[in-house]
Amino acid sequence: MECQECHKRPAALHFTQVINGEKTEVYVCEVCANEKGYMSYPEEGYSLHHLLSGLFNSTFESIQSQSGSQDKQEELSCPQCDMTLSEFKRIGKFGCPTCYETFSDSLDAIFRRVHSGNLTHHGKIPARIGGSMRVQKQVDEYKDELQHLINNEAFEEAAKVRDKIKELEEQRRGDDR
Amino acid sequence: MTLQQFMNEAISPWMREEGPDSDIVLSTRIRLARNFAQYSFPIIASENNLQHISTFIQQEYEDQTFQDYRDFLFVPIEDLTPVERRVLVEKHLISPHLAEKNHVSAVLISKNEQVSIMVNEEDHLRLQLYFPGFQLNHALTKVFELDDWLEEKIDYAFDEKRGYLTGCPTNVGTGMRASVMMHLPALSWTKQIKRMIPAINQLGLVVRGIYGEGSEATGNIFQISNQITLGKSEVDIVNDLESVVRELIEHERNARNYMMEQSSTHLEDRIYRSYGVMAYSRIIESKEAAKCLSDVRLGIDLGIIENVSRNILNELMVLTQPGFLQQYAKKTLTPNERDVLRASLIRERVQLET
Ligand SMILES: [Zn+2]
Ligand SMILES: [Zn+2]
Numbered sequence: 001m002e003c004q005e006c007h008k009r010p011a012a013l014h015f016t017q018v019i020n021g022e023k024t025e026v027y028v029c030e031v032c033a034n035e036k037g038y039m040s041y042p043e044e045g046y047s048l049h050h051l052l053s054g055l056f057n058s059t060f061e062s063i064q065s066q067s068g069s070q071d072k073q074e075e076l077s078c079p080q081c082d083m084t085l086s087e088f089k090r091i092g093k094f095g096c097p098t099c100y101e102t103f104s105d106s107l108d109a110i111f112r113r114v115h116s117g118n119l120t121h122h123g124k125i126p127a128r129i130g131g132s133m134r135v136q137k138q139v140d141e142y143k144d145e146l147q148h149l150i151n152n153e154a155f156e157e158a159a160k161v162r163d164k165i166k167e168l169e170e171q172r173r174g175d176d177r
Numbered sequence: 178m179t180l181q182q183f184m185n186e187a188i189s190p191w192m193r194e195e196g197p198d199s200d201i202v203l204s205t206r207i208r209l210a211r212n213f214a215q216y217s218f219p220i221i222a223s224e225n226n227l228q229h230i231s232t233f234i235q236q237e238y239e240d241q242t243f244q245d246y247r248d249f250l251f252v253p254i255e256d257l258t259p260v261e262r263r264v265l266v267e268k269h270l271i272s273p274h275l276a277e278k279n280h281v282s283a284v285l286i287s288k289n290e291q292v293s294i295m296v297n298e299e300d301h302l303r304l305q306l307y308f309p310g311f312q313l314n315h316a317l318t319k320v321f322e323l324d325d326w327l328e329e330k331i332d333y334a335f336d337e338k339r340g341y342l343t344g345c346p347t348n349v350g351t352g353m354r355a356s357v358m359m360h361l362p363a364l365s366w367t368k369q370i371k372r373m374i375p376a377i378n379q380l381g382l383v384v385r386g387i388y389g390e391g392s393e394a395t396g397n398i399f400q401i402s403n404q405i406t407l408g409k410s411e412v413d414i415v416n417d418l419e420s421v422v423r424e425l426i427e428h429e430r431n432a433r434n435y436m437m438e439q440s441s442t443h444l445e446d447r448i449y450r451s452y453g454v455m456a457y458s459r460i461i462e463s464k465e466a467a468k469c470l471s472d473v474r475l476g477i478d479l480g481i482i483e484n485v486s487r488n489i490l491n492e493l494m495v496l497t498q499p500g501f502l503q504q505y506a507k508k509t510l511t512p513n514e515r516d517v518l519r520a521s522l523i524r525e526r527v528q529l530e531t
Contacts, residue, residue, distance in 0.1 A: 014277065092346070094343075130328060
């Protein structure tokens with residue numbers, strides 16, 4: 001079934017509206033549900049979302065007034081999912097993982113506000129696909145530890161940590177070959 | 178295993194166990210948002226792609242067991258009646274958002290209901306893991322193991338700079354929402370909680386009333402969770418949350434002691450009145466029921482009411498919600514009919530104990 005609002009995307013959501021005692025069934029896609037205000041549930045972070053859409057608009061407006069090229073900004077669209085910058089701006093959600101690259105110029109300003117000034121991830125790295133990133137993270141942690149031990153003149157301990165770093169780096173060179 | 182088990186029991190099996198600090202902390206939950214790298218997010222993905230994801234999850238994980246989380250049941254949302262969906266929302270096994278979906282969405286639930294994995298909600302996957310009482314660190318270890326187990330077969334959308342990529346900018350990075358559900362009657366009555374909320378917000382944490390609107394919590398049940406997901410590691414986020422919750426526990430205990438010392442007769446009177454309403458009323462609205470449940474639970478925790486199990490609050494808060502009442506009655510009920518059935522279920526439950 002297609003969306004009753006845009007007739008473009010499939011209808012993912014179903015709402016029953018009661019107007020003057022008459023029940024109407026509505027089938028819409030999520031983009032339209034967001035835009036037309038069908039979403040009525042007290043979603044987790046619901047108020048946050050509203051705050052966010054206001055914030056998006058002010059952030060984008062300031063970007064636009066600086067660059068003075070509104071049309072050019074609006075044309076930007078994601079090669080994987082076709083979401084345009086103006087759509088993203090209206091609904092405050094990404095269409096696909098590639099959107100993060102597509103709209104990357106605009107993201108720092110948004111992330112800074114939403115995540116208290118933070119821009120880069122410092123947490124878990126996927127075990128399988130993030131293998132080499134994980135090793136790098138471990139090496140970085142050992143290097144910090146090594147510096148700390150040297151500063152404290154704990155040379156015996158430091159030697160052990162240095163061996164661990166060596167081992168990891170050799171292992172990584174082996175993987176590359 | 179059948180869906181019927183989830184529908185008939187108000188209290189999830191894991192809730193029957195008593196966790197640390199369970200006089201104040203009802204439960205701990207950690208949720209991770211994860212997406213497949215190769216597909217668009219559910220908000221915009223083609224039906225075909227969403228179907229692929231749903232079928233993949235069913236094929237790979239239906240009836241599977243991971244550690245203590247046994248026999249995953251795969252439930253397509255479209256197979257559920259509106260009342261059944263509502264019951265799953267009231268048990269916190271699915272979100273209200275997932276309940277509104279009409280196709281290619283599903284949920285995977287472990288037999289003990291500790292794990293629920295929502296499929297094609299706002300993100301392709303939302304993993305939730307629950308523990309009784311206050312056990313954030315343990316929950317984090319376990320949810321990481323669950324995540325790694327899923328990742329053996331799934332290429333996650335992950336970026337070195339931004340972390341786990343999610344549909345909403347508010348979840349990017351760790352994709353993690355850690356939350357603790359607390360019963361804070363003494364902090365509510367003394368209005369201390371209102372004063373504490375702004376300070377907690379400043380630490381990047383949110384306080385929310387669970388069953389009521391905004392911070393006006395019915396049943397004095399509050400959920401404390403992290404708001405920021407980017408730039409801090411999961412361990413740091415959990416540690417920050419942990420220290421705030423510790424603080425709240427201490428304040429709540431102090432406020433309870435203070436009330437006991439200052440006005441124990443008033444307190445006892447309030448608790449016994451609520452007990453009386455629960456034991457004898459014939460019509461009760463959900464708001465009044467929540468208030469009485471909170472009072473009686475406090476009475477149990479303070480040792481004023483004996484021989485009633487602590488679970489009465491957790492259990493009746495769910496059992497007396499509209500969806501559950503209608504599931505129990507096996508038909509739709511008017512609000513008035515619900516109030517009558519609610520009163521009778523509460524009476525029955527109280528009598529069961531005495
Ligand atoms: Zn539409
Ligand atoms: Zn995209």
